[in-house]
Amino acid sequence: MDIFLQQLVNGLTLGSIYALVALGYTMVYGILGLINFAHGEVVMIGALSSLTFIRLLADSGLPGPVVVLIGLVFAALVCMVLGFTIERVAYRPLRNAPRLAPLITAIGVSIVLQQLAMLIWGRNYHSVPTLLPAGSHEVLGALITDVQVIIIAVAALTMAGLMLLVNRTRLGRAMRATAENPAIASLMGVDANRIISLTFVIGSALAALAGVLVSANYGIAHYHMGFILGLKAFTAAVLGGIGNLAGAMVGGVLLGVIEALGAGYIGDLTGGVLGSNYQDVFAFFVLIVVLIFRPSGLMGEKLAERA
Amino acid sequence: MPSVPSKAWPGMTLIGVALAIAPIVVGAGLGNAWVRVLDFAALYIMLALGLNIVVGFAGLLDLGYIAFYAVGAYLYALLASPHFGLHWPAWAILPLGAAVAGLFGVLLGAPTLRLRGDYLAIVTLGFGEIIRIFLNNLNAPVNITNGPKGIARIDPVTLLGHPLSRSVEIGGITFTGVMLYYYLFVALALVVVFIGIRLQDSRIGRAWVAIREDEIAAKACGIDTRNVKLLAFAMGASFGGIAGGLFASFQEFVSPESFGLLESVMVLCMVVLGGMGHIPGVILGGLLLTILPEAFRHGAGPVQQALFGKVLLDPEALRMLLFGLALIAVMLYRPAGLWPEPRHRRELSE
Amino acid sequence: MSAVLLDARGVSKYFGGVQALKDVSLTILEGEIYGLIGPNGAGKTTFFNVLTGLYPRDAGEVTFVGHPLKLGTPHEVAKAGIARTFQNIRLFANMTALENVMVGRHLRTGAGVIGAVLRDPATRTEEAAILRRAEELLHYVGIGDRAGAIARHLSYGDQRRLEIARALATEPKLLALDEPAAGMNATETAALKGLIEGLRADGLTVLLIEHDVKLVMGLCDRVAVLDYGEKIAEDVPANVRNDSKVIEAYLGA
Numbered sequence A: 001m002d003i004f005l006q007q008l009v010n011g012l013t014l015g016s017i018y019a020l021v022a023l024g025y026t027m028v029y030g031i032l033g034l035i036n037f038a039h040g041e042v043v044m045i046g047a048l049s050s051l052t053f054i055r056l057l058a059d060s061g062l063p064g065p066v067v068v069l070i071g072l073v074f075a076a077l078v079c080m081v082l083g084f085t086i087e088r089v090a091y092r093p094l095r096n097a098p099r100l101a102p103l104i105t106a107i108g109v110s111i112v113l114q115q116l117a118m119l120i121w122g123r124n125y126h127s128v129p130t131l132l133p134a135g136s137h138e139v140l141g142a143l144i145t146d147v148q149v150i151i152i153a154v155a156a157l158t159m160a161g162l163m164l165l166v167n168r169t170r171l172g173r174a175m176r177a178t179a180e181n182p183a184i185a186s187l188m189g190v191d192a193n194r195i196i197s198l199t200f201v202i203g204s205a206l207a208a209l210a211g212v213l214v215s216a217n218y219g220i221a222h223y224h225m226g227f228i229l230g231l232k233a234f235t236a237a238v239l240g241g242i243g244n245l246a247g248a249m250v251g252g253v254l255l256g257v258i259e260a261l262g263a264g265y266i267g268d269l270t271g272g273v274l275g276s277n278y279q280d281v282f283a284f285f286v287l288i289v290v291l292i293f294r295p296s297g298l299m300g301e302k303l304a305e306r307a
Numbered sequence B: 001m002p003s004v005p006s007k008a009w010p011g012m013t014l015i016g017v018a019l020a021i022a023p024i025v026v027g028a029g030l031g032n033a034w035v036r037v038l039d040f041a042a043l044y045i046m047l048a049l050g051l052n053i054v055v056g057f058a059g060l061l062d063l064g065y066i067a068f069y070a071v072g073a074y075l076y077a078l079l080a081s082p083h084f085g086l087h088w089p090a091w092a093i094l095p096l097g098a099a100v101a102g103l104f105g106v107l108l109g110a111p112t113l114r115l116r117g118d119y120l121a122i123v124t125l126g127f128g129e130i131i132r133i134f135l136n137n138l139n140a141p142v143n144i145t146n147g148p149k150g151i152a153r154i155d156p157v158t159l160l161g162h163p164l165s166r167s168v169e170i171g172g173i174t175f176t177g178v179m180l181y182y183y184l185f186v187a188l189a190l191v192v193v194f195i196g197i198r199l200q201d202s203r204i205g206r207a208w209v210a211i212r213e214d215e216i217a218a219k220a221c222g223i224d225t226r227n228v229k230l231l232a233f234a235m236g237a238s239f240g241g242i243a244g245g246l247f248a249s250f251q252e253f254v255s256p257e258s259f260g261l262l263e264s265v266m267v268l269c270m271v272v273l274g275g276m277g278h279i280p281g282v283i284l285g286g287l288l289l290t291i292l293p294e295a296f297r298h299g300a301g302p303v304q305q306a307l308f309g310k311v312l313l314d315p316e317a318l319r320m321l322l323f324g325l326a327l328i329a330v331m332l333y334r335p336a337g338l339w340p341e342p343r344h345r346r347e348l349s350e
Numbered sequence C: 001m002s003a004v005l006l007d008a009r010g011v012s013k014y015f016g017g018v019q020a021l022k023d024v025s026l027t028i029l030e031g032e033i034y035g036l037i038g039p040n041g042a043g044k045t046t047f048f049n050v051l052t053g054l055y056p057r058d059a060g061e062v063t064f065v066g067h068p069l070k071l072g073t074p075h076e077v078a079k080a081g082i083a084r085t086f087q088n089i090r091l092f093a094n095m096t097a098l099e100n101v102m103v104g105r106h107l108r109t110g111a112g113v114i115g116a117v118l119r120d121p122a123t124r125t126e127e128a129a130i131l132r133r134a135e136e137l138l139h140y141v142g143i144g145d146r147a148g149a150i151a152r153h154l155s156y157g158d159q160r161r162l163e164i165a166r167a168l169a170t171e172p173k174l175l176a177l178d179e180p181a182a183g184m185n186a187t188e189t190a191a192l193k194g195l196i197e198g199l200r201a202d203g204l205t206v207l208l209i210e211h212d213v214k215l216v217m218g219l220c221d222r223v224a225v226l227d228y229g230e231k232i233a234e235d236v237p238a239n240v241r242n243d244s245k246v247i248e249a250y251l252g253a
Helices: A002-032 A039-057 A064-094 A100-121 A146-168 A170-180 A182-187 A192-218 A225-240 A245-269 A276-293 B006-030 B032-057 B066-079 B090-112 B117-137 B177-200 B203-213 B215-220 B225-251 B261-275 B279-308 B315-333 B342-349 C044-051 C074-080 C097-108 C113-118 C121-141 C156-168 C186-201 C213-219 C237-242 C244-252
Strands: A136-139 A142-145 B168-170 B173-175 C004-015 C018-029 C033-037 C059-064 C082-084 C174-178 C205-209 C222-227 C230-235
Touching: A002 A039, A002 A142, A002 A146, A002 A170, A002 A192, A002 A225, A002 A245, A039 A064, A039 A100, A039 A192, A039 A225, A064 A100, A064 A192, A064 B315, A100 A225, A100 B117, A100 B261, A100 B315, A136 A146, A142 A146, A146 A170, A146 A192, A146 A245, A170 A182, A170 A192, A182 A192, A192 A225, A225 A245, A225 A276, A225 B117, A245 A276, A276 B090, A276 B117, B006 B032, B006 B177, B032 B177, B032 B203, B032 B225, B032 B261, B032 B279, B066 B090, B066 B117, B066 B225, B066 B261, B090 B117, B090 B225, B117 B261, B177 B203, B177 B225, B177 B279, B177 C113, B203 B215, B203 B225, B203 C097, B203 C113, B203 C121, B215 B225, B215 C074, B261 B279, B261 B315, B279 B315, C004 C044, C004 C205, C018 C044, C018 C059, C018 C205, C018 C222, C018 C230, C033 C044, C033 C186, C033 C213, C044 C174, C044 C205, C074 C082, C074 C097, C082 C156, C097 C121, C097 C156, C113 C121, C121 C156, C156 C174, C156 C186, C186 C205, C186 C213, C213 C237, C222 C237, C222 C244, C230 C237, C230 C244, C237 C244
Parallel strands: C033 C205, C033 C222, C082 C174, C174 C205
Antiparallel strands: A136 A142, B168 B173, C004 C018, C004 C059, C222 C230
16 A cells, blocks of 8 residues: 555656656647647756756755755756747747748757757766755655655746736736637737747746756756656647646646656566656557547547638 | 660760779779778668668658678578577578568658658657667577677678688789679669669659658559558668668678767668659769769878878877768758759749 | 438547547438538548548448448448548549549449450450440549540549549449539639539539538538537528537637
């Protein structure tokens, strides 16, 4: 029983991170109908740049969490500029091109970012200094570390803030209107291009946060960490219903839990044939199953096809 | 159905002669390593033409195509190496590889081909990754794929009793193994080109284009779009399987590393950058994306040395960086590809 | 007395909470031109789409040529012998007119991959026949001289004719036309009327949705009227024109 609880804790932590990244995917897809392939790499850039800033401040004498916070702020700035630039340079010109073109461009951007990261930070795995509290607590037989608590709490607060922004502010209304129908929204005075840029910027800020949290969770960061994470977060967004913010959050947490529980129990389930090294397969498997049986996701709307 | 117009014969003969003497000329002038590059170019052109049926003709976006290549390669490795102690001949394994890869194509396609473009892309990407993960991990409890270490000492292809990995002397010219493989690959590539051309101008080819243009209208015309799409998928997969088997015998080694997302993306780019659906364009794409990176790899170090006195940036990273930038640039300025079908250019310009 | 070609009984269709078709029953006789009219939103195109397999139906049975028609998928319906055109014209825009019609021949021909690659005599004969028949059909609908034109470059009227030619290529027993006269001027409409009458003379049965009431009254042998998803009349045009329910539906709407 306590492996269940333990894996649940691990899953919630992982899921919170997936949720943050999934939000970026879902917001862009909701507004542009585009899968922002490069989003995972923005997370990676966030992680690595926060690391650089943290290292710069390491000997400043400031308390650990403050250093992390400052690192996060700078990383967020970097990512927001990055997100804004990517949209302007690579996606905006292709708004009316055939579907394949922006997908290929997105792949190109993803490759460029990975290589830039490799050139700047090298191929090595970078260890992240432990600046956050390193204690742990035992709850009902499961171990939950301070870092995990922080991740879950920070992610939850951020997501609550985002929901407030989208549902209660004028800006949020403009975002939702543009996602529903850009033409009508612009007739109502909404500058669709500005909203789209803003969507990318917000998504990138969330990505930076996710990057910092992920590197805190695993203690390492490296140039290739964005790829699989991005793919899984996209799976989470699809699971929850792509275009649906609440769905992205639910999907993220759910996927994290499925993955953690699966990794924990797969040995027992398959009689030792498959081990936890197949963990990544779960996400893909979930993706394929969801897309085949319920493409609109858990919380999305069923779309009828009109002739 | 058009047959070859008589004025095309001189051009085709020229190409034929050029193809025939290329390895000799290149081998003498640039060395065996560059003949190897030509071999890979031929192999990748085969792959690109296979994917062209899926993406170019039928308009189905497959981001995990390399999985079929992997299936073909590993099947060859399992049946013709010391790993299981089996040493089947190439002419037995390659058709089997085509069939098995085709079967995987059907298994993957049957539930997924009705998905919308983007979703199909992601699902196929996921499938490609699943295959790679399984290849990487199926070494316990039963060692099937030998995991990350891969399978080595794969038998080369044997033609008329002569293994193609060994040189042979004909008429005073020494044909190295690499050159012999070149002729095999080019011959097979030509067969694939031929099949592609024939398919393009046929009842099935028209059905694929119809589905790509307007699937609902195609259904209303009585086309069983599900089966026709599945056919494209399975055919593309089987070409991938054959190419994979050839790769395994040529390289004499396979490991999961060679079959990742990047390779799938590469092949897709050959099709898209070259000119989707347009066979000459796809061949051009295959040539460019195999030869240019190699030229770059050889040149980047020395050029930096000459300019800056030392190698500033990792050539490998630089090569990939430029590849990514090229992708973006081509999509921004020539979204139909470098050499698109005349019809396709119309599609995009108006 | 003509034989019954198509008999629809109790066809219903819901979209979410809205009932788009309510227990619609109608009968189409062999060799007639049958019109389906009604105010906007009455469910005419929905009925069409259910009939031709584009939407699944929620209730009802259809018998076609004496056999139950499986209202499953569009291509099965086409195979059974019902061909359709679309309200918004769905051509293969970047293929030539000839190629469009050749695609229409797909259903009644059978060359596969092996035939495509080998080009054996049987396949070559079939391809030649497809080409010939496509040319014939283009001439029949009056655009024989535009065979090599790219479909999207054709004039609106020619595009409609092309769509009809493509539908005819599937050798249908029933040709279902969805607003074929939409966007046409008087001359074009008259030519269309001539074409459809010619089809009837050649033994084809035609079902058509139209808003041009004058065209329908002058062309159709019998007419059904839908209103809010229900059939409110089914008779010869003269009687339908004077039916009080029909007048109310059009004027009251």
